[in-house]
Amino acid sequence: xxxxxxxxxxxxxxxxxxxxxxxxxxxxxxxxxxxxxxxxxxxxxxxxxxxxxxxxxxxxxxxxxxxxxxxxxxxxxxxxxxxxxxxxxxxxxxxxxxxxxxxxxxxxxxxxxxxxxxxxxxxxxxxxxxxxxxxxxxxxxxxxxxxxxxxxxxxxxxxxxxxxxxxxxxxxxxxxxxxxxxxxxxxxxxxx
Numbered sequence: 001x002x003x004x005x006x007x008x009x010x011x012x013x014x015x016x017x018x019x020x021x022x023x024x025x026x027x028x029x030x031x032x033x034x035x036x037x038x039x040x041x042x043x044x045x046x047x048x049x050x051x052x053x054x055x056x057x058x059x060x061x062x063x064x065x066x067x068x069x070x071x072x073x074x075x076x077x078x079x080x081x082x083x084x085x086x087x088x089x090x091x092x093x094x095x096x097x098x099x100x101x102x103x104x105x106x107x108x109x110x111x112x113x114x115x116x117x118x119x120x121x122x123x124x125x126x127x128x129x130x131x132x133x134x135x136x137x138x139x140x141x142x143x144x145x146x147x148x149x150x151x152x153x154x155x156x157x158x159x160x161x162x163x164x165x166x167x168x169x170x171x172x173x174x175x176x177x178x179x180x181x182x183x184x185x186x187x188x189x190x191x192x
Contacts, residue, residue: 027145028153029053040138044115045131047101052150054095056158056172058084059147064125066114068106073099080173088173155180 002014029037034053038046048063057063061084070079076099077091094102105114115125132147151172159168165177174180 027142027149028156029145029147029149030153033139033141033145036139036141037135040135042131042135044125045128045135047105048115048128049147049150050097050101052147053154054098055092056151056154056168057092058088058151059128060126061088064115064127065122067112068109068114069111071102071106071114083173085173085175087175090170090173092171 002011002017005011006014027033029049029052034049037049041049048059051057051063052059055063055078057066057078057080061082062080066078070081071077071094072079072091075091076094078094078098080088080090080092083089102114113124116123117125120126128147136143136145155168155172158171159165162168165180169175169177169180172180
């Protein structure tokens with residue numbers, strides 16, 4: 001944006017900005033970590049962790065603002081109408097566990113937020129960071145483990161079990177393989 005401001009003569013010199021180094025999320029929120037975490041989690045956090053691990057959806061942009069109208073029960077799909085990128089608009093298959101969680105949360109309602117929040121201006125849940133941090137701490141899990149690690153775990157598991165990178169990319173909403181590969185944590189046991 002600074003180069004545009006310079007082109008438009010709004011500023012004389014475009015400042016140099018050094019970006020903070022991005023570290024890979026090396027810790028997957030796998031089944032073992034999930035079991036430890038869920039012993040100390042609220043029902044809402046438990047539902048969110050399960051949804052993230054079984055769908056690979058993004059927490060803030062996709063799960064928290066999930067609407068009942070975007071669940072296709074007959075085809076067992078969640079439709080993501082808006083995401084981080086245009087390629088992120090997609091259909092995500094639902095596991096049996098996801099169907100059970102969503103059926104319990106939605107009950108007989110046919111519209112509205114899956115995770116409503118009366119305190120939020122948006123009407124839906126916007127964060128679970130503090131709740132997750134408390135549960136993680138009580139479970140004795142490392143600080144580097146964040147809720148978004150569920151997405152990485154999903155990508156790793158699906159790629160390991162199917163070997164189908166294209167399916168992983170489509171399900172997770174990635175446009176190119178380089179982005180998708182950031183989510184993969186190679187399992188060296190398969191090589192052995």
